[in-house]
Amino acid sequence: MPFRNRRTRRVLGSGGYNAELLAHVLGERGRVVTVDVDPYMVHRTQRLCAEAGSGRVTAILGDGGLGAPGHVPADGFNGIVITHNASDIAPAWREQLAQGARLVVPLEMGGYTRSLTLVRRGDVLHCGHWTYCGFVRDRGAAARTAPAARTAPAVPLADGDVTVRWEDGTPGDTAGLDEALRGHRHERSTGLVVRGSFNFETLQVYAATTLAGFCRLSAPTGSPLVAQQNAAAILANGSLAYLTYRKVKDAPEPADRSTEFFIHAYGPAAEELAERFAQCVRVWDREVRESGYPSMTVHPAATPDGQLPPGDVLDKPSARLVLPWPGRTPADAVNLSTTGGQRA
Structure with a gap:
């Protein structure tokens, strides 16, 4: 220091x-x-x-x-x-x-x-x-203090086999998802195959701050519905899609193994959501993977849209985070606020 x-x-x-x-x-x-x-x-x-x-x-x-x-x-x-x-x-x-x-x-x-x-x-x-990194949760006035909000807003689905939760923004509409999860699972490859140990920490934040309808899924071990115990997901129109992976090549040495990123999706808009998530992964791989995190700025909560620099916006109760991810144009920018929606 x-x-x-x-x-x-x-x-x-x-x-x-x-x-x-x-x-x-x-x-x-x-x-x-x-x-x-x-x-x-x-x-x-x-x-x-x-x-x-x-x-x-x-x-x-x-x-x-x-x-x-x-x-x-x-x-x-x-x-x-x-x-x-x-x-x-x-x-x-x-x-x-x-x-x-x-x-x-x-x-x-x-x-x-x-x-x-x-x-x-x-x-x-x-x-x-x-x-x-990871730390213990905050406990003061800035923490989620309401009994139902000590953790992120969450909705159990499929008799508790899947839980969807929102860490930022307004919880989405889960109507129809119970029925969707009992139906056909659509699968789509992202086209991204990686070898050995692979760091995708920027992909997590990239998806969370650029995909409208972003949420997280959790499921018990061995769930027949969701392959990941904790998965990045998007939700819209009675449908959901989440990011997962599968082994393409196994080997005794980690450096010789290959893994492919996949999207699993359920519901009437499964194909659309799967393609949107897959496109997010492809853009990340092309534009962000080697460049790292963006030069984010943090502005007071009362800052009007017109006074913010270009970039995707993640609104917190007391601050507005602007993330100028590479490969994103002003037309792509999303405002993941408490009301959600597209930023002009």
Whole structure:
């Protein structure tokens, strides 16, 4: 972390051990404020940091989604590190961050968590780095707090053999899906065959942020209806399609194995949805696979469409994420908001 000049550096973090490590990295002029909603964790942090002896960590009880009011330096924190899965970008994190400083946050997008390094420039956060990760869920005001929403909205289908859930946006209409799942399964190859160990983490986020009607399917082991226990899917017109794979070539050595990506689909619009998902995979393979994650920007929730840069939009309650995926034109751009639909 680039905290090496003589200015006093102040960072908002979390967790006793992690906070003390941050203080060590920051050096003698560094200061760390750590916030936790659990009184036991705050007490434990205070005790352990006192034993460590740096004297540069302040542990406070509070909702981390509100930052650390009363402890914010005049020009903002030089860094903020979130150490739980966040479903949203809390406004306080941006507002309490100094200009040019970094916010590191494990953010969920379509149910896939990626640790992001965001740099504040004005009221916009610019993503400079993505990392595959997973953390515990948030517990404060930013968390899903309603009893039925502690996890994503979910609907069981086919007597519980399949569950469809939505991590972002409005839940889709599942009418007709029970009947569809009892009918014929349409199968379509994406044409993508990969060898050996294969990283498709960008495909997960690409599908979640570019496919209208995106959702996730879960099924018990051995389900006759869904081959994957946890699958990316799209839903529309009483039909659904999901991404799966099958072995093309098996071999003792992983590097010698081949796997083909397939789409399975059910319902009257099965062929249409299967082709739409397959096309998504083909475009990803052609345009995104080798280029990595896009230079995403994060804007305040009140930002009008006309003030957003080009790209696909994923709306959170407190932020608007714009992802300029390569190979996508303005006409392709989708707004996966709480109301859904196509962005003009």
